[in-house]
Amino acid sequence: MSVMNTTNEMLVVLRTYDNAVRAEIAKSILDSAGIFCTMEGEYMSAIYTPIAFPIRLMVKAEDYENATAVLDER
Numbered sequence: 464m465s466v467m468n469t470t471n472e473m474l475v476v477l478r479t480y481d482n483a484v485r486a487e488i489a490k491s492i493l494d495s496a497g498i499f500c501t502m503e504g505e506y507m508s509a510i511y512t513p514i515a516f517p518i519r520l521m522v523k524a525e526d527y528e529n530a531t532a533v534l535d536e537r
Contacts, residue, residue, distance in 0.1 A: 473524040479517040486518040489534055496533045498526050
């Protein structure tokens with residue numbers, strides 16, 4: 464799945480999470496590495512079951528490989 468952000472950059476799903484804490488940790492790791500990322504669905508998963516609405520960690524398409532490597536290191 465990919466979407467456009469407000470600056471017309473293509474965002475792609477890097478990972479999905481069924482746990483908001485794990486998603487926040489991954490986001491924090493990427494933020495610390497200087498990689499732009501955003502979460503989608505974190506509020507829906509708080510209301511409904513995370514299985515039905517998983518949290519999607521989104522990055523710019525050009526950062527996908529680098530972001531994967533950063534998270535795989537951890």
